[in-house]
Amino acid sequence: MSYIEVPLTADVFLGDSLLTNNSRFLMGSYTDPQLGKMEAVTYTQFYTTNPATLPTGATLDRVVLNLAFDYYFMGNNAAELMEFSAFELVDTLRQIPYWNFSTRAFLPDTVAKGTYFIEPARFSNPSSRDIDTVELQMSPEFSNRLFATMLEGGETFQRFVNFTGKFKGLAIKGSGADKLVGINPQYSADTTNRNKTRLRVYYSFPETVEGVVTTRRRVTDFTLFNAGGGFVTNFISVSADRAGSVVQGQPPFAAFVPPDQQCYVQGGVPVYTRIDFSKFYTFLDTIPNITFNSVELVIDPVAPQPLPLPNALELRVMDDTKNNRTDFFDVTRRTALPSVYTGRFSSKPFNLADSLLIPVGDTGTNISLARNSDNTRYSGFITSLAQTLATAVKQGQAFRYFGLALQNPIESSSASRVGFSGQNIKLRIFYTKPTINRNP
Numbered sequence: 001m002s003y004i005e006v007p008l009t010a011d012v013f014l015g016d017s018l019l020t021n022n023s024r025f026l027m028g029s030y031t032d033p034q035l036g037k038m039e040a041v042t043y044t045q046f047y048t049t050n051p052a053t054l055p056t057g058a059t060l061d062r063v064v065l066n067l068a069f070d071y072y073f074m075g076n077n078a079a080e081l082m083e084f085s086a087f088e089l090v091d092t093l094r095q096i097p098y099w100n101f102s103t104r105a106f107l108p109d110t111v112a113k114g115t116y117f118i119e120p121a122r123f124s125n126p127s128s129r130d131i132d133t134v135e136l137q138m139s140p141e142f143s144n145r146l147f148a149t150m151l152e153g154g155e156t157f158q159r160f161v162n163f164t165g166k167f168k169g170l171a172i173k174g175s176g177a178d179k180l181v182g183i184n185p186q187y188s189a190d191t192t193n194r195n196k197t198r199l200r201v202y203y204s205f206p207e208t209v210e211g212v213v214t215t216r217r218r219v220t221d222f223t224l225f226n227a228g229g230g231f232v233t234n235f236i237s238v239s240a241d242r243a244g245s246v247v248q249g250q251p252p253f254a255a256f257v258p259p260d261q262q263c264y265v266q267g268g269v270p271v272y273t274r275i276d277f278s279k280f281y282t283f284l285d286t287i288p289n290i291t292f293n294s295v296e297l298v299i300d301p302v303a304p305q306p307l308p309l310p311n312a313l314e315l316r317v318m319d320d321t322k323n324n325r326t327d328f329f330d331v332t333r334r335t336a337l338p339s340v341y342t343g344r345f346s347s348k349p350f351n352l353a354d355s356l357l358i359p360v361g362d363t364g365t366n367i368s369l370a371r372n373s374d375n376t377r378y379s380g381f382i383t384s385l386a387q388t389l390a391t392a393v394k395q396g397q398a399f400r401y402f403g404l405a406l407q408n409p410i411e412s413s414s415a416s417r418v419g420f421s422g423q424n425i426k427l428r429i430f431y432t433k434p435t436i437n438r439n440p
Contacts, residue, residue, distance in 0.1 A: 001293055001430055001432055002430070002431055002432070002433060003428075003429065003430050003431075004283065004429050005426050005427070005428050005429070006279050006426060006429060007425070008275050008277065008279055008425045008427065009276045009278075009422060009423075009425075010263050010273050010274060010275045010276065010422035011255045011256060011257050011263065011273070011276075011422065012247065012256060012257065012264055012271060012272070012273055012274065013252070013253055013254060013255045013256070013271075013274055013403075014247060014251070014253070014269075014270065014271055014272070015252060015269075015270035015271070015272060015345055015346070015347070016252035016253070016347055016348065017099045017100060017101060017346060017347055017348040018099060018100045018267075018268070018270060018411060019097055019098070019099060019346060019412055020235045020236045020237070020238070020412050020413065021098050021234070021235050022225070022226065022233070022235070023412060023413035024070060024182045024184065024185065024410075024414070025172065025182065025183035025184075025224075025234070026040040026072075026182055026183070026236045026238065026268075026414065026415070027041060027042050027084070027172055027173055027180070027181060027236075028040060028075070028082060028173075028174030028175070028179050028181050029174070029175070029178070029179075029180065030074055030075030030178045030179050030180050031178060032245070032266075032307065032417060033306060034245060034246050034258075034260065034264070034419060035242070035245050035247060035264060035266055036240055036241050036242040036243065036245035036247075036248075037241040038074070038240050038268055038269065038415040039180075039238070039240075039241075040236055040237065040238045040239075040268065041103070041171055041172070041173050041237045042171070042173075042183070042234065042235075042237075043089065043098075043102075043103075043104050043169060043170070043171050043235055043236070044093075044169055044170055044172070044185070044224045044232070044233070044235075045092075045093050045164055045168075045169040045224070045232045045234065046167070046169065046170065046222040046223065046224045047160050047163060047164070047223060047231075047232055048150075048157075048220055048221065048222045049187075050220060051157055051158040053153045054150055054151055054153070055205040055207070055216075055218075056205070057205050057206045058151065058203050058205040059203060059204055059205070060143060060144065060147040060201070060202075060203050061217070062137070062138075062143065062202050063137075063138040063143035063200070063201050064135050064136060064137055064138060064199075064202075065086055065112050065114075065135070065136040065138060065198075065200075066133050066134070066135055066136075066196060066197060066198050066199075067084060067114075067133065067134045067136065067172070067183045067197055068132070068133045068184050068196055069123070069133070069181060069183060069184070070182045070183060070184035071123045071124075071126075071129065071132070072180075072181065073118065073120055073179050073180065073308070074179065074180045074307060074414065074416055075120075075177070075178045075179030075307070076120075076179070076306075076307075077120045078120075079119045079120065079121070080117070080118055080177035080179065081115055081118070081177065082115065082116055082118050082174050082175070082176055082177040082179065083115050083174070083176045084112075084113070084114045084116065084136055084172065084173070084174050085110050085113050085136075085172070085173050085174075086110065086111050086113075086136060086138075086170045086173075087107055087108070087109070087111060087170065087172075087173075088109075088111055088142070088167075088168060089104055089105070089106050089107075089168040089170065089171060090104070090105040090107060091104065091105065091168055092164045092165060092168045092169065093164075093168070093169050093233040093234075093235075094233065095231065095233055098235035099235075099348055100236070100237065100238040100239075100268060101237070101238075102235060103237050104171065106170075106171040109139075110139070111139045111142040112139065112142070112170075113136055113137065114136035114137065115176075116132075116134035118177055118179055124308070133196070133197075138199075143201075146167065146201065147201060147203065150201065160231055169233075170224075180414075182409075182413070182414070185224050185234065186226070187221070187223040197224055198221045198222060198223060198224065199221070199223075199224065200219055200221050201220045201221075201222070202217065202218075203218060203219075203220070204216065204217050204218075238415060239269065240269035246258035246259055246260050246262070246264075247264070252347075255274050257422075261421070261422075262419045262420065262421060262422070263419065263420055263421070264417060265310070265313055265404050265405065265417060265418050266415065266416070266417035267406040267409065267411035267412070267413075267414045267416055267417070268414060269415075270345075270406070270411055272345065272403045272404060272405055273403065273422070274401050274402075274403050274404075275401065275402050275425055276400060276401060277399070277400055277401070277402060278400060280386075280427055281393050281398060281400075284390055284393060287431070287433055287434075288434070289434040290390060290432070290433065290434070291387075291431060291432040292383050292386050292387050292390070292431050292432075293383075293430040293431060293432060294381060294428075294429075294430045295381065295385075295386040295427055295428070295429050295430075296379055296381050296382070296428040296429075297315065297380055297425075297427055298377065298378070298379040298425070298426050298427070298428055299369065299377065299379070299420050299424055299425050300376070300377040300378075300379070300424055300426070301377060301424060302371075302375065302376055302377060302378060302418065302420045302424070303419075303420065303421075304375070305375070307416075307417065308416065309371055309375055309416075309418050310371065310406055310407070310408060310414075310416040310417070310418055311370065311371055311407075312368045312369060312371060312408040313368070313369040313406065313418070314367065314368060314369075314404070314405045314407035315367040315368075315369065315380070315382065315403070315404060316345060316402065317399055317402060317403075318345075318399065318402055318403045345403060345405070346412075367382055367385065368380050368407055368408075369404070378418075378420075386427075386429075
């Protein structure tokens with residue numbers, strides 16, 4: 001068995017769109033020292049999990065919006081106070097695809113406010129976490145209007161389409177800290193976990209038991225995520241101000257080398273790294289009928305970063321042999337490249353919404369480059385893919401380019417990023433040369 005390390009070359013290109021429906025809620029803003037300012041806003045409907053008629057004589061106590069952190073954050077490591085604000089939408093959300101660049105108008109008056117002290121050290125350390133939920137007090141005007149609808153009952157309260165015609169939904173923002181934070185939107189009325197995202201209405205009502213009038217207190221919960229059968233719609237809007245950044249002014253899907261000579265992968269408003277496998281094919285020319293024992297794609301070293309690193313990157317198929325940007329999505333040449341290798345990049349202009357997060361895979365699973373424990377390297381094995389490419393090149397079917405995208409956290413619901421030198425991308429190959437049998 002022999003070993004060789006094959007250095008690869010790489011550059012960078014920008015994506016144009018990501019689908020962001022029904023995922024983690026993301027809110028806040030942070031400034032990336034190389035890639036510019038990122039900002040996220042969550043848009044969501046809400047609906048009750050129990051639209052039953054309220055008891056006679058019920059009176060409102062208060063209405064709160066609970067947002068349960070999922071411990072994702074992106075930004076500096078300083079502990080900071082973040083303010084959360086909610087606004088009512090002008091129009092009802094529809095059950096259509098929403099993208100990272102989608103926005104919806106909302107009314108200027110805040111209907112809820114709350115604050116929370118974000119401590120990145122606790123967010124990053126599972127053993128130090130407690131139940132983290134920020135509570136936003138809803139305004140009296142909004143609370144009274146919602147409770148009046150509940151008291152009225154009927155179809156306005158009990159039919160989702162009628163309810164959302166009156167209560168269009170909420171835009172939720174975070175401000176005051178150099179951070180994006182993630183909120184777990186999922187709610188289950190069957191669990192007792194206090195750490196839930198929900199709109200909660202507290203009310204009281206009189207109850208007479210054996211001639212004695214007693215005040216009872218109850219709650220009605222409204223979910224912000226997939227109520228009743230998945231018909232609550234939500235999405236996140238993520239924007240990037242690239243002014244003064246190393247990717248400023250670059251059009252989508254046009255490969256380039258940033259002025260700092262680094263490669264980047266970022267989610268939210270995506271930045272991708274493009275890897276050129278030409279030197280791998282040059283190596284193949286030197287050993288016909290090669291057999292690979294293992295092929296590892298490595299980024300080593302990765303320099304210390306000022307921001308939290310993503311856990312994993314994902315390899316996706318690319319091709320631009322005709323020097324046409326649409327060829328970034330060309331996965332039609334399947335003669336030598338099986339259908340399991342179908343990873344590509346999402347793009348609304350090219351009608352490729354269905355391609356989001358479809359992986360390049362040897363057995364229908366992702367080819368993942370995982371971060372090592374000391375944050376100095378990303379690596380993943382591509383042995384089966386390499387053997388397939390060795391066959392494909394003989395048939396003129398080889399893909400020259402592969403792209404790196406954010407995998408964990410998911411690129412459509414985060415703004416995580418990593419930067420590295422393109423000169424540090426390499427293939428570490430253990431292989432066996434063919435044995436030539438000679439007749440005596």
